[in-house]
Amino acid sequence: MMRFVALGALLASAVAMPVSAGVRDYRIANEHKILGEFVDLLAIPNVATDTPNIRRNAQALMAMMEKRGLSPRLLEGADSTTPPIVYGEWKVPGAKKTIVLYAHYDGQPTVPAKWTASPPWQPTLRTRAIEAGGTVLPIPRADQKIDPEWRLYARSTSDDKLGVIAVLTAIDALKAEKRLPAMNVKIVFEGEEEAGSPHLGEILARNKPLLASDGWIIFDGPVHQSGRRQVVFGVRGVTGIDITAYGARRPLHSGHYGNWSPNPAMMLSRLLASMKDDKGRVLVKGFYDDDAPVGAAERAAIAAAPDSDAAIRKELGIAASEGGDGLLDALMRTSLNVDGLMSADVGANARNVIPATATASLDMRLAKGADEAKQIDKVIAHIKAQGFHVTEAEPTDEERARYPAIVRVTRRVGGYNAVRTPMDAPLGRATVAALSALEDQPAIALPTSGGSLPLFMIEQNFPVPLLSVGSANYDNNQHAEDENVRIQNLWNSIETVAAIMTMKI
Known part of the structure; x- marks a missing residue:
């Protein structure tokens, strides 16, 4: 080994x-x-x-x-x-x-x-x-x-x-x-x-x-959460999509049409909930299959890094991490994240309506080995398996008449895959040494960043x-x-x- x-x-x-x-x-x-x-x-x-x-x-x-x-x-x-x-x-x-x-x-x-x-x-x-x-x-x-x-x-x-x-x-x-x-x-x-x-x-x-x-x-x-300088030998890739669910052609009065006209915000919420279990593991079929195995050198580097998880949870006001993993371990897997949700208005601007659309923006941070286009294909296949008709454009009249559940999936421009430099690369050794000479503690070497x-x-x-x-x-x-x-x-x-x-x- x-x-x-x-x-x-x-x-x-x-x-x-x-x-x-x-x-x-x-x-x-x-x-x-x-x-x-x-x-x-x-x-x-x-x-x-x-x-x-x-x-x-x-x-x-x-x-x-x-x-x-x-x-x-x-x-x-x-x-x-x-x-x-x-x-x-x-x-x-x-x-x-x-x-x-x-x-x-x-x-x-x-x-x-x-x-x-x-x-x-x-x-x-x-x-x-x-x-x-x-x-x-x-x-x-x-x-x-x-x-x-x-x-x-x-x-x-x-x-x-x-x-x-x-x-x-x-x-x-x-x-x-x-x-x-x-x-x-x-x-x-x-x-x-x-x-x-x-x-x-x-x-x-x-x-x-x-x-x-x-x-x-x-x-x-x-720098690292501990304040120490760090050298990172890789980055995750990134890709993303926007998902829009459709209801009626226009917003409807919730009293006149509630319990009758489908609500796209509810449809989208159920769809998003189907993508992860209660522990945060992605349920999309084959989602992690292409993630490259984490090698011994990478695991040893993660183990050697300061454990800041408890301090970060306290600072951020969260009781537990998703899935219970350590932060650095979580960064070695491909992730699925909801960046934002939008459907009509909330709070003081809320109106008693059934919205016409609901949109979610999702990003995926890709582990080494995962392909950005293929990961999107996996998510689209999951959406179809939940009973949705998927389109790349605004639904046509024919599609509206034929399919009770429609979503539009738009791929974001500018996705790319992950890269990881071997942790024994001479440039990496020299950089860690150079930064370690600047302070009284060695610089931290990590296999990948979260971003x-x-x-x-x-x-x-x-x-x-x-x-x-x-x-x-x-x-x-x-x-x-x-x-x-x-x-x-x-x-x-x-x-x-x-x-x-x-x-x-």
Whole structure:
């Protein structure tokens, strides 16, 4: 049986160059400048479908990279509305290795009305997290001390303009110290990761010679819940569907037509309930069949990671986890999740009606081995087995007359499969060693993250090791309202990137 290499031996097998005190000294001397540049970048709206503002972001990044001598250029797709990759490079004379550092500059769509006090693209400092009673602060003057426990609130503070500013500031710090990276550095800032990266594969394919390297490091996501740095060797894939159930052609008075006209909200609720048992196991036939077995190395890594489950349950106010599994064990399986439900109105806006439609959005986070299109096919087969007629368009008059239970299933654009780099990959060993040298505890090595990143598209074009390194606080509210980053995590992220750029592989 394959045996996982103990962390101490793993670190001894890699040559790490601890980041010099000069990087921290540079940050301390330039905190206000760094924060100001970050705030300016966060103030530009960055939803991937907002083409004018995405272009504003790209041009801002071009200027930031030009100032640093990184020879930036835009890598475009065939369609002019495609968010471009912003590319830059730092070549090192005599370097025998090349690494790509990736982050994305787009962010999730958001509903400004749901944000607390400050709009999503109006960066706002608070003394602490909102939940801890943090109060609003003005952006500090140059003569005011910056508290590392402050939180900065705005869309993409953590996901993922943090990665962008960390890469650029680490370059500043190394250049100020007159220190070169240990390898050639190529920089890729993507502009549609949160939209599923539908054009990333195309852009990569058009630029293969330019982007050739010995591996990619993805700067995205949080540190471990314990606060320790972590290196993640894989990501889950992702796909999703929208399911709409149909009743009458128009909403009906519940008194005149109740108990007579079918209610699509009830129909959809029963359908969703049929997909999972009381313990959370998915009941769709064959749903887990393609999940790759979890190897001994991966299981050992999970066992070695800190157990934060009880603390997380307490913080989140949940009595038990779904299925009773540990969090990291749950991430190794394909999941089925209801993202949201909509049918007429509730609360003060509720009316006594039978709604005409009900819609649910579902996502599936895919384990290694599961195929995104095939997983959707399995769910559609389950829906049909529950007695529903499935259509890909609005039901026709003929379908309405013929079928008592109709749902429309719409596949989301931009799905992709999971990727996992072997845990004994030299790039992985070196990265774990480099981050472990930054603190008094070893960095955590995990086989996969819970989230998804477009590593599948990268792997299809460049079969090299792919790792992700997160820097944000784990309670950063990414993808939700009140997204934030703890200032100390911003400072730590700069040292993380600098350590990776100066490590030996």
